[in-house]
Amino acid sequence: MAVHCPSCGSQFVVAKHLAKTVGGTAGLIGGGTLGVMGAVGGARQGAAFGAFAGPVGIGVGSFSGAVIGGLLGASSGGLAGAEIGEHIDKKVLKNYECNHCHHQFAESDLVMSEGN
Ligand SMILES: [Zn+2]
Incomplete structure (x- = not known):
């Protein structure tokens, strides 16, 4: 169209x-906070898992657990924020x-004309 x-x-x-950008950034920050909590949990689980392989395993397990937990939290938060922001752009703000x-x-002000 x-x-x-x-x-x-x-x-x-x-x-x-506008809101998509703001929402994505806010989501990234919020998701990053969740990611930090995920990183702590991931590090703990990684360390427990790595304990089978000795002291080196604990270090590697903690690190990879923290990285994975952090990345997952931040990216999912950013996506959710962008999605909400896009919705606000379409329905609320004068996005065009x-x-x-x-x-x-706004999108609601558009005259739906097919073909001309
Ligand atoms: Zn014009």
């Missing part, structure tokens, strides 16, 4: 994705801007 400016009818319309007349509008 082509997006047309509701003010001047131009097709030179850009989506700004016309490059021709600089009119800003």
Whole structure:
């Protein structure tokens, strides 16, 4: 579907994705916090698992457990935040801007025209 400016009818319309960016960043920070908790838990589990292989195994197990826990938390938080932000962009904010007349509008303001 082509997006047309509701003010001047131009097709030179850009989506700004403001909330998506903010949401992704906020999610990344929140997810990072969860990731730290996951890292601590992962390190503990890794250390317990690595204990079978002796002192070196404890070190390697702790490290890999922490890395995996941290990465999982941060990436899942970032994705969730971006998804929520995208929803806000579409439904709430004036996410589109016309490059021709600089009119800003939301998706709900769009006139659904097929083919012209
Ligand atoms: Zn326009």
